[in-house]
Amino acid sequence: MSKNYKLQNILFCDNDRLEAYWEMFFKSSRPVYDRENKTIVLGAGQVIDFCTYFNSISLLKWKTYTYAEKLILRLRVKGEMEILLTGYEKKDTQYIRKVLRRAKISAEEAQEICLEYPENNLMLAGFEIHTHGICVIYSGEYITEIEEDQMRHVSLHLCTTTFKKEDYILPNIQLLKETVLAGNDSLAENLWIHVVDNGRTLPAEEIETEHVMVHPNLNVGGAGGFTRGMLEAMDHKEKPTHVLLMDDDVMILPESLIRTYNLLKIIRPEYEHHFISGAMLFYEEMNFLYEDVGFMDHEGTYGPLKDRVDTRKIEDVLRCEEMIHEPKNAYAGWWYCCIPMEFVRKDNLPLPVFVRGDDVEYSLRNKAKFITLSGICIWHMGFTNKFNGAMEFYQVHRNTLMLQAASGVCQNADIMTRIRKLVRVNLLRFNYDGAELLLDAVEDYMKGYKFFMKNQGEKLLKEKSQKNEKMEPLSNFPEAPTKVYSVYAQDLPRKSLETFLYRITYNGHLWPEKWLKKGTVPIAYDWYYTPHRYFFRKRLLAVNPHLKMGAYREMDKKRFFELFNRERKLFSRYKKIHVRLEKEYRDHRKEFTSESFWRKYLEMDK
Numbered sequence: 001m002s003k004n005y006k007l008q009n010i011l012f013c014d015n016d017r018l019e020a021y022w023e024m025f026f027k028s029s030r031p032v033y034d035r036e037n038k039t040i041v042l043g044a045g046q047v048i049d050f051c052t053y054f055n056s057i058s059l060l061k062w063k064t065y066t067y068a069e070k071l072i073l074r075l076r077v078k079g080e081m082e083i084l085l086t087g088y089e090k091k092d093t094q095y096i097r098k099v100l101r102r103a104k105i106s107a108e109e110a111q112e113i114c115l116e117y118p119e120n121n122l123m124l125a126g127f128e129i130h131t132h133g134i135c136v137i138y139s140g141e142y143i144t145e146i147e148e149d150q151m152r153h154v155s156l157h158l159c160t161t162t163f164k165k166e167d168y169i170l171p172n173i174q175l176l177k178e179t180v181l182a183g184n185d186s187l188a189e190n191l192w193i194h195v196v197d198n199g200r201t202l203p204a205e206e207i208e209t210e211h212v213m214v215h216p217n218l219n220v221g222g223a224g225g226f227t228r229g230m231l232e233a234m235d236h237k238e239k240p241t242h243v244l245l246m247d248d249d250v251m252i253l254p255e256s257l258i259r260t261y262n263l264l265k266i267i268r269p270e271y272e273h274h275f276i277s278g279a280m281l282f283y284e285e286m287n288f289l290y291e292d293v294g295f296m297d298h299e300g301t302y303g304p305l306k307d308r309v310d311t312r313k314i315e316d317v318l319r320c321e322e323m324i325h326e327p328k329n330a331y332a333g334w335w336y337c338c339i340p341m342e343f344v345r346k347d348n349l350p351l352p353v354f355v356r357g358d359d360v361e362y363s364l365r366n367k368a369k370f371i372t373l374s375g376i377c378i379w380h381m382g383f384t385n386k387f388n389g390a391m392e393f394y395q396v397h398r399n400t401l402m403l404q405a406a407s408g409v410c411q412n413a414d415i416m417t418r419i420r421k422l423v424r425v426n427l428l429r430f431n432y433d434g435a436e437l438l439l440d441a442v443e444d445y446m447k448g449y450k451f452f453m454k455n456q457g458e459k460l461l462k463e464k465s466q467k468n469e470k471m472e473p474l475s476n477f478p479e480a481p482t483k484v485y486s487v488y489a490q491d492l493p494r495k496s497l498e499t500f501l502y503r504i505t506y507n508g509h510l511w512p513e514k515w516l517k518k519g520t521v522p523i524a525y526d527w528y529y530t531p532h533r534y535f536f537r538k539r540l541l542a543v544n545p546h547l548k549m550g551a552y553r554e555m556d557k558k559r560f561f562e563l564f565n566r567e568r569k570l571f572s573r574y575k576k577i578h579v580r581l582e583k584e585y586r587d588h589r590k591e592f593t594s595e596s597f598w599r600k601y602l603e604m605d606k
Contacts, residue, residue, distance in 0.1 A: 010140030023312040051126025053311035059125040068144040079135030087122035157233035157240040161225025162248035164199035179254035221354030251379040278336025279377035296329040300413040331363035346595035354457030357399035364409035387526040390464035398441035405585035430553035433467040471549035484545035491530040
């Protein structure tokens with residue numbers, strides 16, 4: 001026997017911060033949101049297009065991954081209007097807009113209407129409303145018809161780990177309490193929230209309910225926090241079918257959990273082993289989607305699988321929706337990642353890397369495949385200006401070497417060549433601390449598997465953070481550029497002689513100082529490499545244009561030779577021991593990822 005089943009809600013853009021980005025919800029013109037009655041009001045003669053990032057439905061994906069064969073639009077409305085059922089299909093390289101059905105509605109009082117989409121080949125489906133008078137929309141949703149035996153039980157355990165970020169985590173918990181946990185549906189009954197408190201500062205007695213648990217924890221980083229959450233979920237009386245890992249410093253959308261749960265309830269058996277990978281959008285520019293699935297390339301660089309997506313543009317949304325072939329080294333970020341319990345086992349826990357790389361390794365070790373869906377997302381705080389030397393140079397490269405050795409993943413990536421290139425680049429642009437952090441990463445990796453068995457992540461990160469560039473407001477620097485983003489301008493071509501001298505003298509480190517240029521040149525503070533700007537300078541101004549901060553970098557020949565000699569000795573020793581070292585890591589990987597190791601590491605039995 002079939003029954004109506006909700007896939008996703010129509011969203012009204014009732015979040016204060018999202019109001020400036022209303023085109024993620026509606027196109028053509030903007031409706032008025034009535035906060036008191038929680039409705040949207042449309043004036044006469046308006047055309048509102050709901051085929052947008054949040055209010056379209058990924059029809060091809062729902063048909064592929066679940067038993068949702070039929071699509072029905074259900075709205076509760078009042079007024080004179082015409083509703084168009086629309087969508088987009090792909091032919092060759094073009095996205096073609098289709099109008100599948102038109103329906104005229106005349107409702108003097110609030111009325112529920114259901115409009116079924118005709119058979120179609122749409123990637124994305126949506127609808128438009130053309131008003132002939134003042135109209136009100138009370139609610140809306142996309143539904144389908146499902147047989148009882150096509151539905152499965154889902155127990156969703158959300159695990160989030162936090163360290164003294166009450167400004168983020170407390171509002172998120174409260175929002176979930178007021179929305180999904182306050183409902184009278186099966187999600188409210190089957191959602192369990194584990195808050196792992198690495199800072200031990202949360203007021204547990206004010207937070208905890210039957211469905212919300214706080215677990216005081218050591219400060220063991222994201223990897224240790226999420227592992228604690230996994231263990232607590234596995235030991236819970238309501239056994240999970242899935243664990244949802246989510247960062248704490250994010251802005252969440254309750255609808256993301258609703259769509260995740262509704263998909264899992266009717267997922268086809270051939271896709272029940274997939275991870276659901278939520279998209280990360282920028283908190284500072286909320287319409288831009290940065291990543292929903294990432295990958296590591298052959299050079300060892302992490303990045304998004306898709307180009308940046310402007311969710312206000314339907315062509316970008318459609319491009320993001322395409323079901324593309326995932327490369328070998330694809331992974332899901334743990335800002336929002338839903339994992340089936342067949343992978344979350346007490347003999348298959350994350351590696352103890354503190355932060356960075358734990359999500360990458362876990363995806364790759366488990367040969368994960370991914371489902372992404374429009375509207376399953378979070379906004380990450382501070383991501384656009386988050387470059388941090390201790391993280392990017394030390395943590396990332398140390399952990400990548402470790403996960404590559406321990407789990408045998410990313411074997412096509414030459415991490416050591418990447419590190420050596422970065423050491424050289426940072427010496428050439430006088431970022432001696434950055435070069436030192438890279439060498440620290442290699443040295444600590446070479447200490448072997450026992451180094452990672454000690455709970456010293458917090459101590460090490462504090463220590464390495466002392467080597468981060470100390471930046472001041474740009475107003476303190478007379479050489480600061482008026483147009484701060486000009487430091488990312490395309491570099492000018494160098495003359496052949498300049499290139500030759502730059503290389504053989506290590507940008508003047510092996511050159512008489514009297515022949516070096518005296519002027520200070522502004523450069524990008526992060527990865528951006530512009531050798532023409534550095535050439536034979538004695539001083540550079542590293543600029544963070546996002547935060548309007550800067551720091552001088554002075555040529556220091558003594559420091560250069562110390563690091564240059566350290567690098568040569570370090571890599572000479574690495575060549576001699578790397579085969580034995582990799583075997584040791586690989587032989588101890590099962591120990592690292594076991595319950596017994598983690599319970600001791602987390603001091604859970606004390």
